[in-house]
Amino acid sequence: MMRRLILFFPLLVFFGLGIFLWRGLQLDPTELPSALIGKPMPAFQLSSLYDENQTLTENDLRGTPALLNVWATWCPTCKQEHDQLNKIAREEGVTIYGINYKDDRAKANDWLQRYQDPYARNIFDPKGTLGLDLGVYGAPETYVLDKDGIIRYRHVGEVNEKVWQQLREVMQQLDGGAS
Amino acid sequence: MISGLSNRALARKARCLLLMLAFWLPLTAQAAIDAFEFRDDATRERFADLTAELRCPKCQNQNIADSNSPIASDLRHEIYRMLQDGATDDEIVDFMVARYGEFVLYRPRLDNQTLLLWYGPFGLLLIGAIVVLVLTRKRRDAGDDPAHPEHHLSEAEQRRLDQLLKQDEK
Incomplete structure (x- = not known):
């Protein structure tokens, strides 16, 4: 009897491996976890997109849970998600900070005038130095910051309605944890 | 008029140039990528x-x-x-x-998360070696040794085999 059962062992191994590999097919290999989850926003000192004489630092992003969106005018997906960001900022009253990544100041300001501006603050990062410290590897990227400026979540790619639901859930959990 | 000798000299020169070009081209390619x-x-x-x-x-x-x-x-x-x-x-x-x-x-x-990745293959090899070892042991103990198939003939079978072999010799 025991010997009979042992004959089924390879079949079990096959199914185990099959389930493991099949699960692997569902994962998106381009979605990398951020190395900075749970860490504070990296220190920076960059000018505001709106006013080159105004300097912003990581302290300017504290105070309330917020989204931090990495964008640029040369990035087509940023254009796609822009309406969604406008909606989140206006209808849901969420604070969104922007990092204008490797872009041109005049072009970026034009862009915001034409398509509306959802950003409470916009950091001008023409050389991508802050992007490098954040581990940005392609715009758009969207981070969730808690009220102390700690990075809680990162999404790479377009923010659409479905992604926004995820981001909102993360933000609601932050609120729950705070009170 | 071109004599045979100068023709050969020309060919040698051309080959030399080609060789030089072959060494020089990769250098320029490298320079284009790395500044x-x-x-x-x-x-x-x-x-x-x-x-x-x-x-x-x-x-x-x-x-x-x-x-x-x-x-x-x-x-x-x-x-x-x-x-x-x-x-x-x-x-x-x-x-x-x-x-x-x-x-x-x-x-x-090498850390706790990648331990399996680094040493897993050696572990699998070890398991494989143990399985092979156990299987061959078992076979030999059961007299089921493929190298000596005559071992699992019964006494009657052996007698019959000898008889058949003898018949053949006649």
């Missing part, structure tokens, strides 16, 4: 090693030496800057891992 000036050859080699070892976060099946993506170019410049500033290889790798995660390492570090 970095290094302090010395050791630094140049470290740069080549580091960019080959680190993976491009955007185009995931290329290292940052091969990739044309803007982020890979940024990282090459960053590595170059750190090398010029006298950073050690470990410092540069730590810098990259702190920003882009363990993902950027083509050779994952």
Whole structure:
């Protein structure tokens, strides 16, 4: 009897491996976890997109849970998600900070005038130095910051309605944890 | 008029030129990709090693030496800057891992999470060896040794075999 059962062992191994590999097919290999989850926003000192004489630092992003969106005018997906960001900022009253990544100041300001501006603050990062410290590897990227400026979540790619639901859930959990 | 001798001399010259061209062409190709000036050859080699070892976060099946993506170019410049500033290889790798995660390492570090990855294959080999060993032991103990098939004949069978062999000799 025991010997009979042992004959089924390879079949079990096959199914185990099959389930493991099949699960692997569902994962998106381009979605990398951020190395900075749970860490504070990296220190920076960059000018505001709106006013080159105004300097912003990581302290300017504290105070309330917020989204931090990495964008640029040369990035087509940023254009796609822009309406969604406008909606989140206006209808849901969420604070969104922007990092204008490797872009041109005049072009970026034009862009915001034409398509509306959802950003409470916009950091001008023409050389991508802050992007490098954040581990940005392609715009758009969207981070969730808690009220102390700690990075809680990162999404790479377009923010659409479905992604926004995820981001909102993360933000609601932050609120729950705070009170 | 061209004599046979000068023809041969011409051919030799052409071959020489071709050879020179063959050595010279790859140099220009290299120069087009890399515009970095290094302090010395050791630094140049470290740069080549580091960019080959680190993976491009955007185009995931290329290292940052091969990739044309803007982020890979940024990282090459960053590595170059750190090398010029006298950073050690470990410092540069730590810098990259702190920003882009363990993902950027083509050779994952040995820690609790990657223990299975590094030693798993040896473990499997060991299990395989044990299974083979146990199976052969069992067979030999059961007298089921394929090298000596006559061992599992019963006494009557053996007698019959001998009889048949003898008949053949007649």
